[in-house]
Amino acid sequence: MKLSSQSLLISVGVIALLTLSWGAGLLGVPYQLETHRIGVCDVQIVLDQIPQGKAITEEFNGLRASMENQLRSLEADLRKLEQEAQQLTPGSDSRRDVEKNFALKNAELIWKKEDLEKEFAVKFQERREVLVGLVRAAIEEVALERQLDVVVNNVSRSENFKVYVSVWAKPELDITMEVINRVSQK
Known part of the structure; x- marks a missing residue:
């Protein structure tokens, strides 16, 4: 052409x-x-390092241990009932009573486990929301002081704990340590 x-x-x-x-x-x-100033903050590191986060971790480790002990106690009761039933004559009234008691205890164990898991999840969510609110407020304070327009979460680990970087920023834009210090002071 x-x-x-x-x-x-x-x-x-x-x-x-x-x-x-x-x-x-x-x-x-x-x-x-328009130019925007961007900062980064690894929120998970903040949550892991601040005293409030460590206190929640300790509290919930204790709560989980208590829940597991309660469940182990019920499981031990079930094993005793099972052993008792095996020693009784099949079809006897006493064996049927023990088997009935076993079924009730087993149902109680299942319900107790579900209730404890729900209670744990609700308490954890409530405490975490308060903590995340503190962290967000501290991020906002630091961002305003540094005149940042945007702060993004800099994640540096994956589920299998391989390190990766989802965001790159100059080290001077990372406000993670400042946020840890702010929340620790509250």
Whole structure:
């Protein structure tokens, strides 16, 4: 295909016009792209390092241990009932009573386990929400002091604990330690 000098001139003119208008908005009014200051914060490190986070971890480790002890006690009762039933004559009234008691204890164990898991989850969520609120407030304080427009979560681990970086930023933009210090002081 052969281009005429006129169509070549029009093409060059369009390219020149587009190049010159690159920095202009509608109606040729020039604009400048806004710049935003961005900071990063590894929220999980903050939650792990602050005294409040450590206290919650200890509290819930204790709660979980207590729950497990309660369940182990019920399981021990079930094993005793099972052994008792095996020593009794099959079909006897006493064996049927023990088997009935075993079924009731087993149902109690299942319900207790579900109740304890729900209680644990609710308490954990309530405590975590308060803690995350403190961390968010501290992030906002530091961000305002540093005049940051955006703070993104810098995650540095995966579920299998392989380290990766989802966000890169200059080290001076990382506010993680400042947030830890702020929340620790509260």
